[in-house]
Amino acid sequence: MISCLDRRSALAFPALLVFLAGCGAGQFDNTAQDRVFSIAASSSTTTSNGEIQFSAKSPSGEPTAVVWSVTGGENASSLGEGHIDASGLYTPPSALSQDAVRIQIAAHLKDAPLQAASAVVSVTPGFVQSLLPENAALTPGSTLEVTAEIAEVNAGSVHWSLSTDAVAGSDAGTLSNTSCQRSLDQYTTCKVSYTAPSLSAKSTVYLKASVNGSAIPAPLKILLNGSSANSSPLINQAAQTRAISLGSSGGNDNDFDTYRDATGESYVADCCGGTLGALVEDDKKNEYILSDNHVLAESDQGRVGDAIDEPGMIDDGCVPLSHAGSTLRPVGTLKYMVPLASVQTNVDAALASVAPGAVDPTGSILQLAASGASGPNDALGAAPPMEGDGEVLTAGNLAGLTLAKSGRTTGLTCSTVAAVDLSVKVDYFKDCAETQPYYTKTFTNQIGIAGDRFSDSGDSGALVVDTSNAEPVGLFFAGGTDGKGHGLSIANPIGEVLRELGQQTGGNMSIVGTATPHPVACIRYDTKPAPESVPITAAAKARAQFAAETAGVALVNPANGILGVGSGGSLDNPGEAAMIVYIDKTRTDVSVPETVDGVRTQVIATDAAALARDAMPAAPDPPDGITLSANVLESSEAVVQQYAPHLLTDPSIFGVGVAQSLDNPQDPALLVLVDPNIAPRATPATIGGLRVRYMKLHRFHVTRSKYAGANPAPSCALKRITGSGVSDLSQFLH
Numbered sequence: 001m002i003s004c005l006d007r008r009s010a011l012a013f014p015a016l017l018v019f020l021a022g023c024g025a026g027q028f029d030n031t032a033q034d035r036v037f038s039i040a041a042s043s044s045t046t047t048s049n050g051e052i053q054f055s056a057k058s059p060s061g062e063p064t065a066v067v068w069s070v071t072g073g074e075n076a077s078s079l080g081e082g083h084i085d086a087s088g089l090y091t092p093p094s095a096l097s098q099d100a101v102r103i104q105i106a107a108h109l110k111d112a113p114l115q116a117a118s119a120v121v122s123v124t125p126g127f128v129q130s131l132l133p134e135n136a137a138l139t140p141g142s143t144l145e146v147t148a149e150i151a152e153v154n155a156g157s158v159h160w161s162l163s164t165d166a167v168a169g170s171d172a173g174t175l176s177n178t179s180c181q182r183s184l185d186q187y188t189t190c191k192v193s194y195t196a197p198s199l200s201a202k203s204t205v206y207l208k209a210s211v212n213g214s215a216i217p218a219p220l221k222i223l224l225n226g227s228s229a230n231s232s233p234l235i236n237q238a239a240q241t242r243a244i245s246l247g248s249s250g251g252n253d254n255d256f257d258t259y260r261d262a263t264g265e266s267y268v269a270d271c272c273g274g275t276l277g278a279l280v281e282d283d284k285k286n287e288y289i290l291s292d293n294h295v296l297a298e299s300d301q302g303r304v305g306d307a308i309d310e311p312g313m314i315d316d317g318c319v320p321l322s323h324a325g326s327t328l329r330p331v332g333t334l335k336y337m338v339p340l341a342s343v344q345t346n347v348d349a350a351l352a353s354v355a356p357g358a359v360d361p362t363g364s365i366l367q368l369a370a371s372g373a374s375g376p377n378d379a380l381g382a383a384p385p386m387e388g389d390g391e392v393l394t395a396g397n398l399a400g401l402t403l404a405k406s407g408r409t410t411g412l413t414c415s416t417v418a419a420v421d422l423s424v425k426v427d428y429f430k431d432c433a434e435t436q437p438y439y440t441k442t443f444t445n446q447i448g449i450a451g452d453r454f455s456d457s458g459d460s461g462a463l464v465v466d467t468s469n470a471e472p473v474g475l476f477f478a479g480g481t482d483g484k485g486h487g488l489s490i491a492n493p494i495g496e497v498l499r500e501l502g503q504q505t506g507g508n509m510s511i512v513g514t515a516t517p518h519p520v521a522c523i524r525y526d527t528k529p530a531p532e533s534v535p536i537t538a539a540a541k542a543r544a545q546f547a548a549e550t551a552g553v554a555l556v557n558p559a560n561g562i563l564g565v566g567s568g569g570s571l572d573n574p575g576e577a578a579m580i581v582y583i584d585k586t587r588t589d590v591s592v593p594e595t596v597d598g599v600r601t602q603v604i605a606t607d608a609a610a611l612a613r614d615a616m617p618a619a620p621d622p623p624d625g626i627t628l629s630a631n632v633l634e635s636s637e638a639v640v641q642q643y644a645p646h647l648l649t650d651p652s653i654f655g656v657g658v659a660q661s662l663d664n665p666q667d668p669a670l671l672v673l674v675d676p677n678i679a680p681r682a683t684p685a686t687i688g689g690l691r692v693r694y695m696k697l698h699r700f701h702v703t704r705s706k707y708a709g710a711n712p713a714p715s716c717a718l719k720r721i722t723g724s725g726v727s728d729l730s731q732f733l734h
Contacts, residue, residue: 036115037064039107041090044119047126047214048096048151054088054119056107066107071118073103079153082123092123095151095187099212100124124212125152128187130705131209131216134410135453135525137223137231138196144232146220148190148209154182158190158209165204171197172205173224196224204527217483221453221525228371230379231523233411236275236366237315244331244359245382247366247406247462249311250276250291252334253321255298256313257431268320272298272432272703273312275408275461276331277475278385279363279512280351280498282505287512288351289332289359290497291461292477294702296350297337299428299438306334308352312408314458331358336504340428341439347492347500348426348443348460348477363387363512365463367412368404368470371521380412380521384513385465390472390494393420393447395630402467402625403449404520405476407459409705414467414522415489416625419448419671421637422657423644424490424700426478432703442648445493447474448657448671450625451526452487455479457705464491469517478700482676485529488697528622531662532696534575541567544577547599552579561590564611570600571619571662572693573683578602578663582611592664600685603664623660628668633658636668639688643670647687652678654699661691669693 042053056064068088073081076097084090084105092103102120109115128149136144148158157180164172173196180190194207207220237249251273259269274295281287289308293299296308307321309328319326332352338345362384369381391397404414423444430436449455449464455476464474474491481487498509544567552565561584570578578600583590585605592603606616628636636658644656655673662669669691674680676696684692 036112037066037107037109037117039066039105039117039119041105041119041121043121045122045124046092047124047211048092048094049126050092052090052092052121054084054090054105054107056088056117065110067110067113069106069108071104071106074098074101075103075123076153090121095153096123096125096156097153098155099152124214125150125156125188126214127151127209127211127216130218130456131207131220132237133220133233134218134456135221135223135233135413136411137229137523139225139228139230140196141198142230143193143195144222144234146192146194146207148216150188150190150211152188152211153186154184154188156180156182156188156211158192158211160192161208161210162194163206163208165206170203171199173197173222175207194222196222201225223523223525229521231367231412231521232379233407233409235379236406236408236411237311239311239315239327239329243357243361244276244310245364245366246276246278246289246359247368247382247408248276249273249315249408249458250289250309250331250461251295251312251314252298252302253307253309253313253328253330254302255432256318256320257433268318270432271313271318273314273408273458275459275476276308276310277461278365278463278472279354279359279361280501280509281512282502282509283507287354287359287361288335288509289354290349290351290463290475290501290511292348292475293337293340293350294348294428294477295461296334296352299430299702300337300340301430301438302334302337302350304334304336308332308334310358315408329358331355336501338500338504340441345500346443346445347475347497348441349475349492349497349501351501351505361512362514365406367406368465368520370519383470383518383520385463385511386469386471386517387511387513387515388472389498389510391466392495393417393473393493395628395633397466398626398628398633400625402522402524403464403473404467404522405455405459405462405464407455407462407476409456409458410453410525412521412523413454414524415449415451415454415526417447418450418488418626419657419659420626420633421640422446422448422490422655422671423640423648424478424655424657424673425648426490426700426702428702434701434703443490443492444644445496446657447491447493448655448659449476449489449491451489451524452481452485452529453525454487455489457701457703460702463494463511465520467520467522470513470520471517472511472513478702480673480697480700482532482695482697484532486532486695486697487526488673488695490700531571531619532574534569536569536575536577540577544568544579544599547597548579551597552581555581555592555596558584558608561587562592563606563608568602570602572600572669572691573685574694576600576683576685580604582606582616584608594664594667594686594689594691598685600663600691603666620663620665622662623665626658626660628658628660632668636670636690639670639690643687647672650681651675652680659693661693663691663693667691671695673697675699 082092106118162172177193205222256271335353337350364382367380369383479489566580659671661667
């Protein structure tokens with residue numbers, strides 16, 4: 001990655017100790033706000049991952065122009081007290097020297113600097129990354145070691161706890177061997193061993209971690225006896241000693257950022273990595289490792305001939321091959337890349353020439369074997385995908401289709417298709433920390449995969465396959481979440497990937513694998529999240545109620561399958577009112593308009609007896625996959641192609657595709673991805689005759705974890721690389 005120092009220069013990496021001397025700021029008290037102005041904070045406490053917004057106002061409540069500064073604090077002087085920008089946004093230090101530190105913020109009037117006010121905030125350490133692993137599937141009695149890394153130096157500990165979704169009192173398993181490793185120049189790393197109950201029915205256990213009351217954003221989700229085999233992404237992250245199976249951690253050996261400290265010394269600030277996805281070959285049987293451009297070619301910043309490592313530097317403490325202490329090994333060299341910064345390309349893909357003997361020639365991928373193929377209760381074994389040019393998604397195979405991928409960060413996961421013909425914007429950067437923008441690319445005709453836990457950063461480059469036969473379907477490259485259990489993963493269609501790579505190589509490309517179809521274990525960590533609860537205005541409620549009592553009543557006709565109407569909230573656009581239409585659940589031919597008097601309709605299947613008892617379902621059954629006829633799918637895709645270019649000019653909208661409605665799962669919907677931090681220009685209920693379903697997601701990252709906070713802790717926070725390795729910093733994964 002490009003940084004403020006040429007990454008190919010001869011670098012010196014000094015060991016740097018973080019001294020825990022206090023900053024000597026003394027006692028901290030909020031100053032009495034004078035009569036000239038006062039300051040206020042959005043919160044008096046935060047973690048090292050958060051932010052606090054300050055504001056200054058005159059006695060009359062008008063905004064006041066001030067100069068903000070951090071004037072003192074209790075953190076170690078070498079770690080700093082954080083910083084505050086001109087707008088009053090305070091960002092805490094990335095690492096703390098104790099369980100909690102107080103920081104003093106001051107404001108001085110721009111026109112009268114002697115007029116000042118101050119406030120004190122408390123900062124506690126947050127988590128540097130998600131728990132490792134993020135998910136696992138275990139058989140009875142199996143054991144798993146779990147790691148948490150917290151933004152505290154030479155201090156701190158983690159509180160571990162278990163919960164289960166099974167009946168109260170059921171055995172969730174046990175925790176043992178808790179320990180924490182603390183030092184002067186690294187974040188604190190804590191571990192615990194989890195053992196599944198010896199006799200366990202299928203259930204889900206959540207392993208939670210907290211620091212000073214601040215919980216990890218995403219607890220470890222453990223499926224007990226979920227697949228008659230043990231599965232964990234730790235398999236994908238581990239170094240392999242023989243010819244490697246794909247699906248493993250890997251990346252470009254130059255994919256790190258370097259900076260100079262105040263003395264002019266160079267150090268690695270952070271590093272990236274992803275997944276070595278599959279083995280492919282050209283017409284001449286030359287073999288290549290397939291992954292994303294942003295994994296193998298550093299988002300167009302790499303050079304042909306760059307070494308490709310296994311595992312990636314993210315699993316080696318950011319120590320490149322050329323430096324003492326590296327545990328990496330080269331498995332190939334960068335050979336071809338499909339350029340991202342081009343309107344002529346539509347995939348995120350690159351190829352590395354295979355080093356002799358470095359890759360399993362069968363093209364096997366970690367954990368791609370069927371359950372029980374390696375023996376009951378064994379870890380899932382490696383197996384090759386189907387050879388050839390992959391499977392094209394059509395109305396005929398979408399119904400009932402499940403997809404799987406085996407990637408570096410979340411291992412083997414399974415889900416369904418949530419959207420097709422998806423146009424989506426993805427931001428690319430020159431550096432791992434995403435501080436140097438490179439290019440925003442709009443991809444078209446992409447595959448959207450349902451769920452919050454199908455993928456995370458670090459899985460980029462993983463091959464997506466059909467679980468029924470191991471046929472390749474796509475190449476995973478981006479994903480996002482709303483932080484509330486809703487998420488979406490994006491894959492390039494594999495046929496397009498092979499075609500565009502073939503244009504680079506000058507020949508036909510195909511997946512190396514088996515000619516015999518085989519099933520793949522389907523481990524599905526996602527559950528259907530509860531509908532988002534967004535308040536509806538009284539006026540909107542009244543409008544929906546009026547529509548139900550007037551035009552809605554005219555729709556009711558049991559002979560036509562419409563049993564009754566009511567009012568409620570839309571699922572396609574949470575926060576918007578809807579008119580509820582109750583239809584006969586035994587009928588498949590009931591027609592309900594998308595809107596009535598400008599109000600969205602929501603369709604719930606029930607029967608007359610349940611309706612009379614007020615015992616009808618509270619919401620429609622959510623769709624699982626896409627079950628649209630060929631004609632409906634084709635006409636819906638035409639709507640996307642017509643309207644997506646215009647919709648994507650809205651700064652809030654970064655994706656448009658074909659999905660199924662949540663308000664009426666029998667209907668197609670135009671899926672619109674919306675940035676929750678920017679209000680869209682408009683939210684029409686229908687476009688081009690289709691219902692419109694709005695999904696709020698944080699914009700996709702290609703290096704930072706989707707669980708990264710507002711102030712993710714980078715490795716540069718401690719400015720160290722000692723030759724003995726440093727802790728895994730998974731905020732910066734592909």
